[in-house]
Amino acid sequence: MNDDPIGALDDLYQEVILDHYRKPRNFGPLPGADRSAEGHNPLCGDRIALQVRMKGDVIDDVRFQGKGCAISTASASMMTEAVKGKPRAEAEALFQKFHSLVTGGGNGAASDLGKLAAFGGVSEFPVRVKCASLAWHTLKAALEGSDGTISTE
Amino acid sequence: MGTATAFDVRKIRSDFPILSRKVRGKPLVYLDNAATTQKPQAVLDAIRKYYETENSNIHRGVHYLSELATKSYEAVRLKARAFLNAADAREVVFVRGATEGINLVAASWGRAFLKAGDEVLITGMEHHSNIVPWQMLRDDRGIVLTVAPIADDGSLILGEFEKRITSKTKLVSVAHVSNALGTINPVKRIVEMAHAKEIPVLVDGAQAAPHLRVDVQDLGCDFYVLSGHKIYGPTGVGVLYGKAERLEAMPPYQGGGEMILSVTFEKTVYNRIPHKFEAGTPNIEGVVGLGAAFDYLTGLGMSAVAAHEEELLDHGTKALFGVPGLKIIGTAREKAGVISFVMEGIHPHDIGTILDQAGIAIRTGHHCAQPVMDRFGVPATARASLGVYNTTEDLDALVAGLRRVGEVFGK
Numbered sequence: 151m152n153d154d155p156i157g158a159l160d161d162l163y164q165e166v167i168l169d170h171y172r173k174p175r176n177f178g179p180l181p182g183a184d185r186s187a188e189g190h191n192p193l194c195g196d197r198i199a200l201q202v203r204m205k206g207d208v209i210d211d212v213r214f215q216g217k218g219c220a221i222s223t224a225s226a227s228m229m230t231e232a233v234k235g236k237p238r239a240e241a242e243a244l245f246q247k248f249h250s251l252v253t254g255g256g257n258g259a260a261s262d263l264g265k266l267a268a269f270g271g272v273s274e275f276p277v278r279v280k281c282a283s284l285a286w287h288t289l290k291a292a293l294e295g296s297d298g299t300i301s302t303e
Numbered sequence: 304m305g306t307a308t309a310f311d312v313r314k315i316r317s318d319f320p321i322l323s324r325k326v327r328g329k330p331l332v333y334l335d336n337a338a339t340t341q342k343p344q345a346v347l348d349a350i351r352k353y354y355e356t357e358n359s360n361i362h363r364g365v366h367y368l369s370e371l372a373t374k375s376y377e378a379v380r381l382k383a384r385a386f387l388n389a390a391d392a393r394e395v396v397f398v399r400g401a402t403e404g405i406n407l408v409a410a411s412w413g414r415a416f417l418k419a420g421d422e423v424l425i426t427g428m429e430h431h432s433n434i435v436p437w438q439m440l441r442d443d444r445g446i447v448l449t450v451a452p453i454a455d456d457g458s459l460i461l462g463e464f465e466k467r468i469t470s471k472t473k474l475v476s477v478a479h480v481s482n483a484l485g486t487i488n489p490v491k492r493i494v495e496m497a498h499a500k501e502i503p504v505l506v507d508g509a510q511a512a513p514h515l516r517v518d519v520q521d522l523g524c525d526f527y528v529l530s531g532h533k534i535y536g537p538t539g540v541g542v543l544y545g546k547a548e549r550l551e552a553m554p555p556y557q558g559g560g561e562m563i564l565s566v567t568f569e570k571t572v573y574n575r576i577p578h579k580f581e582a583g584t585p586n587i588e589g590v591v592g593l594g595a596a597f598d599y600l601t602g603l604g605m606s607a608v609a610a611h612e613e614e615l616l617d618h619g620t621k622a623l624f625g626v627p628g629l630k631i632i633g634t635a636r637e638k639a640g641v642i643s644f645v646m647e648g649i650h651p652h653d654i655g656t657i658l659d660q661a662g663i664a665i666r667t668g669h670h671c672a673q674p675v676m677d678r679f680g681v682p683a684t685a686r687a688s689l690g691v692y693n694t695t696e697d698l699d700a701l702v703a704g705l706r707r708v709g710e711v712f713g714k
Contacts, residue, residue, distance in 0.1 A: 159660050163653075163711050172648075194652040195669050195682030217682060219650035220712075275656060 161271030162278070163220065166228075171220040176230035180213040189216075189288030190301050191280055196222050200288045207238050212289070219281055225269065226285035232266055238293055245286045252282045310611045315603070316692045318343040329662030332700045337482050337510060337641055337688030338666050340535045342592075349595035350537065350588050360584055362561060376587055379594035380577070383542050386597045387527060388518040394550065396543040396577040397590055401509035402432040404528030404543035405476070407580060408505055409436035411553045412526075413474075419445030421473040426464065426488070427453040427678055428481040431671045433507045437476065447471070453678060457484035457633035465496055472497075475504045479511030479527075483672040483684070484633030485616075485641030487515070494523040503549065509533055513690070514612055514639040516605035525549050531589060535691070536596030540589030543580070550576040557582040603691060612640040612689050619687065619698040626705045628714055632679050640689030643670075646705070649712050651685040657711055658704045665701070 183201035190197050196218030203211045212234055214226045229248075233241040248266055249255075254273030272282045291300045316322050319341045324331055333341060353375060359368035361376045384392040398404045413436075417423070423437045427450055437448050449472070451464035459477075468475070475497040480487050490506055497504045503525035508517055512529040519527050526549065531540040545553075555562050555573055559582035564572040573579050600608065619642055623629055628647035646654060655667035666686045669676045676682060687701055 159657060159711060162656070168712065193668060194650070195673075195676065196650075196652075197682075219652040221653070278652075278656060281652065 158271065158274045162275060164268045164271065166265060166268045167220060167224040170224035170227040174214075174223055174227040176213045176227065176234070178213055178215060180211055183211075183213075185292045185295060187288045187292035187300060189284045189291070191218070191222065191284050192301060193280065194219060196281065196284060198222070198226050198285055198288055200226075200285065200292050202289070202292045204238075209233050209236055209238065209241055209293075214285065218284070221269075221272065221278055221281040222284050225282045226288075228266055228268075229285045229289065232264070233289065241293070242290065245290060248286060249283060252279050310603070310607050312611070312692065312694055316694075318345070318599075319692055320344060320347070322692060326662040326664070327660055332661075332663040332697045334687040334689070334693065334697060334701060335664045335666050336513070336690035336693075337533070337670075337686065339532045339538065340513060340690050341692070342537070343535055343596075343599050345599050346536055346592045346595040350592045353588055353591045358587075361587060362578070372587060375594070376585070376590050379590045379597070382594050382597040382601075383544075386512075386517070386601065387529075387542070387544050388520055389544050390520060391547055393576050394544055394547050396545065396550070396580045397585055398528075398541050398543050398580075399539055399586070400530040400532070400541035401507055401528040402530075404526075404541055405432055405505065405507060406436045407543055407556045408476075408526050408528075408545075409440050411556045411580070412503075412549065413437075413440045413446075414444070415552070415554050417444055417446050417473055420447065420471060422447045422449050422469060422471045423474045423476060424449045424451065424464075424467050424472050425476050426451045426459050426478065428457070428459070428484055428486060428488075428672065428675055429476075429478055430482050430507065430509070431673070432509075433476055433478060434674070446473075450674075453484075453486075453675075456635050457481065457486045458635035458637070459486070459488050461489065461492065464493065468496060468500060468502065470500075472500070472502050475502055476507070477504070478507045478509075479517075480508075480514065480639045480641075481633070481672075481675070482510045482641065483643055483670040483675040483686070484635065485638040485643065485688075486633060486635040487511070487637040487639055489637070490522050490524065498523065510639065510641070513608075515609055519544050531593040531596060534593075534596050535599055537586075537589045537592040540586045540593050542593075545576075547576065550580070553580075555582070556580050559583045561585075600691075608691055611691065612693075615689050615693055615695065615698060616640050616642070618695045619689070619701070622698055622702045623705070626702060627709055629705065632681065632684050640693075641686060642688070643684040643686045645681055645684055646708065646714075648714065649708060651683045653712070654685045654705070654708050657708045658701070661700070661704045661707065663701055663704045 180201035185202040198216035212230045252272040357371040359372040361373040380392045383395045505526040506524045508529045513534045527544040532538040562582040632643045651667035
């Protein structure tokens with residue numbers, strides 16, 4: 151599948167991803183949050199807790215806490231940056247595009263994704279798709295108001 | 304080490320067809336033996352020969368093939384007896400694996416002999432398969448599960464264990480070797496402590512049987528379980544050893560064919576041990592394959608296997624100490640071929656992905672031992688586990704792979 155293993159690794163662990171892993175943005179509790187959800191990946195023990203504050207239909211602020219692998223932490227960090235200030239519908243549409251990107255399902259999806267396009271390398275690593283999408287599934291649960299823990303399994 | 308030099312690992316490697324394949328364009332370095340071992344040609348051949356020349360149901364037909372199949376199946380019971388040094392082949396029950404063996408004891412012995420308030424004592428290093436069956440019995444019967452803690456090096460704190468043997472303790476159930484830490488528990492001593500108070504002991508040998516010579520009479524345990532696929536045999540088959548008097552006293556586990564002597568709608572007379580516990584047509588091909596695995600390991604000699612793996616463990620442990628930021632979880636003095644570790648600032652999952660790109664297979668995660676992860680304050684570890692065909696070169700490849708992990712993460 152990966153004739154060029156080193157290249158595939160460089161695609162997966164791009165500098166922007168490692169940077170967000172080392173210094174996650176929007177990390178910590180969110181005062182005044184009105185929605186929250188927890189995400190759990192039992193395969194690797196990763197857990198994230200996401201808090202959202204809405205202003206009407208717009209995601210006014212979003213922050214996360216938790217500990218995970220480089221891919222899941224960076225994904226959570228970059229997701230919070232990407233959806234902050236966006237209407238709910240736009241955030242959900244972004245998740246669809248992101249999902250296509252990491253599962254290798256959508257051609258050209260990367261062009262609309264901005265920085266998130268860095269996760270394109272994940273599609274070469276099927277077992278890591280759950281890591282990349284954990285934060286997004288958790289955001290979806292929070293927006294839908296389904297409090298509680300969602301699981302990748 | 305005299306035995307190790309006589310141990311021809313090149314020859315052994317040639318017995319395992321899968322070891323010659325490449326993974327991601329690289330020679331396979333298989334260090335996930337605690338999850339499952341690879342199978343030697345002899346095991347594959349035995350299964351094939353069974354289907355090509357003997358396939359039939361056992362203990363039933365009067366025809367020729369049934370006689371052959373029954374003979375092959377029962378011959379493995381004798382091999383299992385010898386492998387474990389049980390006193391009697393009737394003490395060998397074929398099950399799906401160590402997990403089913405423990406569940407059988409919990410369901411049959413547990414339901415017959417445990418009542419509300421009785422305590423089952425386990426250790427803090429058990430696999431989920433030696434925790435959950437007892438929790439199910441707790442929820443069903445109101446028994447109490449007590450847990451003996453482990454020390455920072457991953458060894459059992461024997462004094463704390465002894466303190467937890469109370470007048471209410473009715474069963475002790477312990478891992479012989481920890482799958483997550485590699486710790487070898489002092490099972491013989493544990494059995495002495497428990498037997499002094501007439502408490503039976505179940506030993507989960509899933510991770511011990513591949514690495515050590517097991518002698519159930521010397522250990523003195525009442526039950527011992529192992530999984531075939533962890534000792535180079537097929538998946539879906541294993542052994543429950545039980546002392547004859549224990550098995551005799553237990554009700555059947557499942558009802559069906561084979562486990563009965565006679566059935567009318569009014570009354571059923573159960574078969575004798577061990578058949579009482581083997582309802583339905585068993586995994587005949589699995590048992591036949593397991594027999595070939597016993598032969599294979601007996602041919603190598605378990606003392607030689609243990610010596611080889613000890614040498615590898617020593618080499619690997621020393622080499623891993625040189626990897627920046629790496630910490631080994633589980634450093635007990637008595638250890639079998641398991642090295643669990645974490646790297647500072649790098650999640651085990653990322654370690655596993657990067658090693659995989661170099662053709663190196665290890666396990667990452669909680670190893671079905673979440674309480675152990677909690678004990679050491681980590682969500683997961685990376686685990687390299689050894690088998691008969693591993694070499695010091697495999698471990699050197701692991702170390703080189705881990706240095707690459709460090710590079711990717713800029714360490």
